[in-house]
Amino acid sequence: MPRWVPWLPVALLLLDLLIEAVVPDAVAAGFLLTALPVVAAFSYGPALTAATTAGALALQILLALRAGHINEQHHVWVYIATLLSGVMGTALAWQRIRQNRNLLQARTVAETLQRTVLRPVPERAGGLRVAGLYRPAQAEVLVGGDLYEVCDTRFGVRVLLGDVRGKGLGAVRTVADVLGAFRAAAHDTPGLVDLADQLDRAVLRDATDRGDDELFATAVLLQYRPGADCVEIVNRGHTTPLLLAGGAITPVSCADELPLGLGHLGPPDERGKPTVVVLPPGHTVLLYTDGVSEARDATGTFYPLATRLTAFGDTTPDRVVSFLAQDVHQFAGLLADDLAVLALTPEH
Structure with a gap:
């Protein structure tokens, strides 16, 4: 995995906060946080992805409160979308770790067999x-x-x-x-x-x-x-x-x-x-x-x-x-x- 991938969730969060600070009344920047759990799933485990989901929801609610839009219908659907994104992201993180574990085991077995074929000099x-x-x-x-x-x-x-x-x-x-x-x-x-x-x-x-x-x-x-x-x-x-x-x-x-x-x-x-x-x-x-x-x-x-x-x-x-x-x-x-x-x- 490239070294910059684990920093993607942080970059998305900072981008959201920057937009919120620059144009707080014209753009509901918290919408960007809906993708945060899925982005986190590519780098982190299920527990941290679930925590990222909770953090994204909490930040969206705080930003909506600040703008006075918390009860608007499209914000409610954004919260639901973030929750669903978090569920899918957590499942993706679990599957990724499981697959990596299986691949590591398979590679270990393959390396053992290969070293049996070609022994050290x-x-x-x-x-x-x-x-x-x-x-x-x-x-x-x-x-x-x-x-x-x-x-x-x-x-x-x-x-x-x-x-x-x-x-x-x-x-x-x-x-x-x-x-x-x-x-x-x-x-x-x-x-x-x-x-x-x-x-x-x-x-x-x-x-x-x-x-x-x-x-x-x-x-x-x-x-x-x-x-x-x-x-x-x-x-x-x-x-x-x-x-x-x-x-x-x-x-x-x-x-x-x-x-x-x-x-x-x-x-x-x-x-x-x-x-x-x-x-x-x-x-x-x-x-x-x-x-x-x-x-x-x-x-x-x-x-x-x-x-x-x-x-x-x-x-x-x-x-x-x-x-x-x-x-x-x-x-x-x-x-x-x-x-x-x-x-x-x-x-x-």
């Missing part, structure tokens, strides 16, 4: 320091079409970051399905490529159930075994991960593979292998969605991610994520697409 997982950023393009929702998850499994830390085709509730449903499949399979599937294949089949099943032949999700999967000096990466049609090492920003070249849900369109006998990336302490892997790399300024220029990170220089995950959160916003303003970022580095 842990600061540490299996020997990795992790930082994450998630911003839906729609500010009023908590989950959009981007997704991420970090699971500490018996095979090591497994990370998923992806982007579902489409927007709205349909995209959120696919996000929930992909994350559910990843959380279940990440703990029982030995190979990272096998894990990606399971997610591919999960998205394909979802597309078949919906009758949507164009449903897919781009994704990048990462695996880190505690104590290792490298990570494994499988990229399914997603944006290219970056390796941050001091002042150098290096794209991580992975095999070109189809997005999740479209794997059946590729060669049946051809299976990719994970890309192994050396990751000593002090180096950081950056995973991100196209909400970062395709963010545009007012002139239509894409956000120069590698250039900005090179100028920034720091590779600490939380500082990189904080920098991107502020810098992308300053560069592009309002987001046109969902944005997700994960930064990971081995602990010393």
